[in-house]
Amino acid sequence: MHILKFGGSSLASPERIKLVAKTVQDHLKKDKVVSVFSAFGGVTNDLLLMAELAEKEDVSYKEILEKNEKRHIEAVKDLIPVTSQSAILSKVKNQFNRLETLYEGVFLLNELSDKTKHVLSGFGETLSSLIISEYFKSLKIDSLWVDSSELIVCKNVNEKVQVNYEKTNSNLLEYFKKNKADLFIVPGFVAKNDQGVPSTLGRGGSDFTAAIIAGALEVDKVLIYTDVNGMFTANPNLVPQAYSLKHISYEEAMELSHFGAKVLYPPTLQPLLDKNIEIHIKNTFAPEDPGTVISKSSKKNFRWVTGITHIDAIKLLNIEGSGMVGIPGFSKRFFEILFQEHINVVLITQASSEHSICIAVKADEAEKAKEALDEAFEVEIGYKKIKPVEIEDNVSIIALVGDRMKSHHGLSGKMFSALGNNNINIRAIAQGSSERNISAVIAKKDVVKALNTLHEQFFEVPSKELNLFITGVGNVGSKLLDQLKKQEQYLLDKLRLKVRVLGLSNSRKMLFDEDGIDLQNWKENLEKSEKADKQKFFDKVKELNLRNSIFVDNTASPEISDWYKNYLANSISVVTCNKIACADAFENYQNLQNLAREYGASFLYETNVGAGLPIIDTLQNLVASGDRIKKIQAVLSGSLNFVFNNYNGTEPFYKVVETAMKEGFTEPDPKIDLSGVDVARKILILSRESGLQLELEDIEREDFLSQESLNSETNEKFFELLKEDEKDFKKMYQNAASNNAELKYVAQLEDGKGKVGLQEVGAQHPFANLSGSDNIVLFFTERYPEQPLIVKGAGAGAEVTASGIFADIIRIGKK
Known part of the structure; x- marks a missing residue:
């Protein structure tokens, strides 16, 4: 039996549902199929949003409800022949009538309980699976809709799902033994507790549904269809060079999904681990692509590091003081308080001096955690033995993940060196004894830069991306741009350097393009761009916050040279043929040298003397x-x-x-x-x-x-x-x-x-x-x-001066 699961993005429109049906039919040629479906794309978010609006007595929830009802009815009309629509339209109408009643109750009572949330959020999967089941029947396929909420038993404790596998497996085995069909259509996400009250398996729970069924039936593999080609080395939306992984282990998948890789819901692995059931992450829109296979071993993955990921919605909590040093049981009290408040700790780090403990928690739990801890340690805080808990926000966790990391020395050093060279400050570090994960807390604004920096360090063919921001495009500047254009392929092929010009400026105009400025038509584009402004130019370079950023000054302007210190202090290298800065007061010259050293930037000015001569x-x-x-x-x-x-x-x-x-x-x-x-x-x-x-x-x-x-x-x-x-x-x-x-x-x-x-x-x-x-x-x-x-x-001339600047840029690339 084939176990398939299709996510909301695969079901976002009737056209996509038809594409899904073809994939299911291909599997039916080989064996019977159990297919688990999420809600139509975006529906679950709407269901929860409507609940929140109703609780606030905001009647706008009715417009969203009407829009969703219309969407589902239109899907029925698009997918199912007119002669077969009445029954399913009646079911859809009935579901929306129930929803309307529930929302009215929330609106009138001005109250939204967890139980009601679970009931409301499960309607999306029920609706989508009912419509899709009727669609398969219209295709003359022997199909049966399965009410998974009657089979899967679980309880929810503060958003943590606990499945009763004994009852669930028994229910599933009995159901599939008694019922016969070629295709079983199953709504994901929904379940009930031991008392028969509706519950859910958590956001992303449709993956979990498929895994629970696969574990109960003990199949060889479960296929999870989504909108990407498997699990990637990093988030491809943030790291354009990321690529899909062919093989990873259960443990690596667990780490990556826990730390923000949204392709797989973390609990999905629980029912599969002991039974060694593989998970295949596939692309609905390219089902022939291999995707990612998650199995017991990742030996087929030749890299030391398997993936890089991050978590955004966190905050740091710091507690410190001399009253912690050498006091037995302090950590026990600390974590016991968090346990009693049902607060999950994402990351822990403690100084060996025992003077401080730093933890990361979900952002929406930070205030609750602080209040509980400050109250519990009120006496110690009053006697100033410890300080009140401090919350630090605007932070994220980045993590290197890989089974083979423990077999390779120096990975931590490479990681922290790469981040440090790009002026990415690390607030906290955690590494487990298994060495499968190295985590670091950094400023949220540095996440994209950090991910790209680490991806370049650990995954890309030894190459380096240099991001240039050039001011001065007269004689020297235009020659430099010509040389960069001409040598673009050579630099990539021979020196493994990808040089991109992202910013240009002259005295009148400035131009930015985050994808790289077209060096063929830069003059025309610059003329059509915005008015030049030195402050705005610097602000934009800083805002982009790209690794290996280089500010290039081809002018003889003292006003431009005054900005070098700002660039260097933000770890942005400076290459210049402008002699004014280096011939300024010695104190300023020395300050620039010190800034370059302190912030890990390069300050190169070979062309100050002798143009292109060394x-x-x-x-x-x-x-x-x-x-x-x-x-x-x-x-x-x-x-x-x-x-x-x-x-x-x-x-x-x-x-x-x-x-x-x-x-x-x-x-x-x-x-x-x-x-x-x-x-x-x-x-x-x-x-x-x-x-x-x-x-x-x-x-x-x-x-x-x-x-x-x-x-x-x-x-x-x-x-x-x-x-x-x-x-x-x-x-x-x-x-x-x-x-x-x-x-x-x-x-x-x-x-x-x-x-x-x-x-x-x-x-x-x-x-x-x-x-x-x-x-x-x-x-x-x-x-x-x-x-x-x-x-x-x-020793003079635009061509040779430009070549000297070019050489300094290459020198930075080779560092």
């Missing part, structure tokens, strides 16, 4: 390996190098600067480059990376531009003044040429002092013959005292 990385590696910097000499301005490489006294100086600006070798304001401020910032940054605590004003700067041009307020005025100073530029060039030398803007750090300025460089110097926008850095160290370590290459 200058900062090389210096950091030298210092980290114990080498000491003696001197640094460098040509660090690709723009100035471009200008002086191309200026030969024939074409005006301002024209060469204009070309450099158009080619993207200078900042939007070219004075930043030509004033030497940009180079001063770069040597300042290198000095700080070397271990010195210098400020920008400590860097000596020799200007080759007039003060009037340096003080000009617009680019137009600046270029006019450059025209006027052309004779001075020609003279500088001619003097250098007469000395067989080239003009280079040189930065130097030696003896703890930094300086920048224009110098004449001889033909034999390493700085000579630098082409285009090349940069060069000479590191003289204890290991390289005479022949310096040299880093040389293109």
Whole structure:
């Protein structure tokens, strides 16, 4: 005999019921079938809602009742031929008349007892199964409707179901021995107690009904049809990468369902465990898919961790005080009080010092638990030996589940490390001696982030998702987006990195897309988006609360750099080519470094010096390996190098600067480059990376531009003044040429002092013959005292700067 169960989502419409019928008919080709049905989707919720409204004397319950009656009548008319409708319509009408009477009673008495709740909530299954039974008869199938409430005996104690298996099994065996049919239609969920009073098996109890019948008849398996392909590694609505599990054990299924996996009602396993009856979770809408098999062993599941799940509706209760330490029986009193109040404890953790006990309970039981505990320990609280119980809400429990976890070392470490790296704080931890479950209490706002982080850690092919939020989409930013688009597949295939751009902003507009911005049409979409706002941009990044979030700054804006501390303090990494933050007051520079360390975020700024060249990385590696910097000499301005490489006294100086600006070798304001401020910032940054605590004003700067041009307020005025100073530029060039030398803007750090300025460089110097926008850095160290370590290459331009930012993003991905 095949035991099947169909949930409410499978019965949400007549079309779905017809699909269910085909599945049942397929099983009938092989054997007789017992099919258990839930209420039509959403009906049980309505039944309970109407009861609550009636109790509050809210007459709107009548509208909901009328809507449900209409729904069931329409289902009859859709499923059953007109000639066969009268009998079933009469039954449906009779059921709704009874419901109307019961609700009127609740309304008039202004009272809703548990007994009445059980009676009312069971009508949905009765109605659906009666209609479906008549539908199968119209298909000429030998079917029989079974009133399961006359067969299953149980009692309900504070929402806990206790089945009398001796009576129930006897009733079921006798019934199926006496009655013959090819198909038995059974309403799930409903039962009666020993006194014959209507009762139920708890929300989700239709699964339980099917399991009780399967256990009594001792079949090989019970098939539970729902709207998903089995039990998943995590909730697929919260973790898009989650996938269905082929095999899990009873114990794993128990843990997963207890901790929020709604596919299976936890008590379902009780009547099946000892008899080794398998449960097959199947998809009604894809019945050919294998789904999940729940059995005695999960050895076919090769992973150490089977699933990740969570519970939302909980609160933490904390009790602490010196009066608990070393007092025998304190814990006994504590838990006895909760037992007397019928409060179930979901999680327990106690400090080894015995100074505190922390428990998690259902959210709606927390106040009741606090009142009972505070009253019971009133004397101790009065003498200040312990503190009153504290309730902490807005928390959730996440749990790793797996039979094989006990055989593998370091899983707890991986779990907590992954959470910590994403700034997910753990409030409490519990792990049983069986090591089948590791549970942690975290803030509710972090649940989605935590689930995705742990799923990535334990289930996905070694890959990592990076979520980028980019501000500045001009020359550098647009090149970066082009590179990200071009390399998308390569990063996934070769480096196992899935890089998504979720936020974009320029000075006017900002755009967000939680599914990832289309990098093909980002310009058009950005133009149509909302007005840019730095606070709102940050708030949105924080609100999304995604793992491996990276804020990318492609601007030269001091206002943007002021936000780095906010991002880092929320464990959001920062990648920037903006030099202002690292060249700001040393205290601020150091604060950013400290924030990155404290909150487990990365703060990377390789492109601050030398664009895409590994200058900062090389210096950091030298210092980290114990080498000491003696001197640094460098040509660090690709723009100035471009200008002086191309200026030969024939074409005006301002024209060469204009070309450099158009080619993207200078900042939007070219004075930043030509004033030497940009180079001063770069040597300042290198000095700080070397271990010195210098400020920008400590860097000596020799200007080759007039003060009037340096003080000009617009680019137009600046270029006019450059025209006027052309004779001075020609003279500088001619003097250098007469000395067989080239003009280079040189930065130097030696003896703890930094300086920048224009110098004449001889033909034999390493700085000579630098082409285009090349940069060069000479590191003289204890290991390289005479022949310096040299880093040389293109040091300016949108393309290479974007590639340097790209490299920093990849570096975070590889952490």
